[in-house]
Amino acid sequence: MIRTSFIIWALMLVTWCAMRYPAMRRARRQKTRVDRRSTLDISLLVTCTFGLVVMPIVWRLGIFDGFADRAQGIVLAILGTLTGIAFLWLFRRSHKDLGKNWSVTLEVREGHQLVTGGVYAHVRHPMYASFLLWGITQALLIPNWIAGLAGLVAVMALYAVRQSREEAMMRDTFGAEYDAYCARTKRLIPGVF
Numbered sequence: 001m002i003r004t005s006f007i008i009w010a011l012m013l014v015t016w017c018a019m020r021y022p023a024m025r026r027a028r029r030q031k032t033r034v035d036r037r038s039t040l041d042i043s044l045l046v047t048c049t050f051g052l053v054v055m056p057i058v059w060r061l062g063i064f065d066g067f068a069d070r071a072q073g074i075v076l077a078i079l080g081t082l083t084g085i086a087f088l089w090l091f092r093r094s095h096k097d098l099g100k101n102w103s104v105t106l107e108v109r110e111g112h113q114l115v116t117g118g119v120y121a122h123v124r125h126p127m128y129a130s131f132l133l134w135g136i137t138q139a140l141l142i143p144n145w146i147a148g149l150a151g152l153v154a155v156m157a158l159y160a161v162r163q164s165r166e167e168a169m170m171r172d173t174f175g176a177e178y179d180a181y182c183a184r185t186k187r188l189i190p191g192v193f
């Protein structure tokens with residue numbers, strides 16, 4: 001079950017890369033109007049890569065030598081697969097809905113449009129919500145307390161720092177239109193939070 005869980009996790013990572021790659025290529029061609037990248041922001045992106053990608057691989061290579069391992073059962077593997085499917089679906093949807101307005105760091109593009117449709121009609125941060133689901137998927141599929149939880153902790157830190165900065169940037173750019181959008185949406189879970 002440990003091997004199967006790891007393979008499911010790895011397949012999800014490969015699928016995520018295949019979905020992200022075309023957006024990265026397209027984003028390189030988009031011109032930036034406002035750049036709010038900071039060293040903290042970049043460091044947190046590196047931390048996320050470490051937590052979500054490097055740690056499970058390091059664990060699988062046996063470098064932990066069994067330290068902090070836990071048992072893995074079929075129920076956790078099935079739950080992990082289901083949350084993983086939800087993660088990939090939400091990630092794909094939010095990328096599609098954001099289209100050319102997406103950027104990996106905090107930026108406003110030339111001709112940037114405020115997206116309020118699709119999944120963005122329900123929550124303001126569906127892509128960050130998908131990353132939190134990725135972290136939960138990893139915790140369920142990687143049976144080690146450290147490598148399993150590393151992704152979720154890193155994504156939570158990224159979200160905590162980014163959310164208010166991103167919303168301030170969007171408010172500066174779109175003013176009352178963004179305020180009205182915030183008044184009718186929640187951040188991560190529709191109608192709740």
Ligand code: SAH
Nearest residue numbers: 101103105106107113114115125126127128
């Ligand atoms: N926080 C969003 C987007 C993440 S990508 C989510 O979790 O789905 C980050 C970039 O998306 C930001 O730099 C910002 O320029 C852009 N962005 C965020 N919300 C947006 C919106 N509603 N419409 C258009 N662009 C948006």
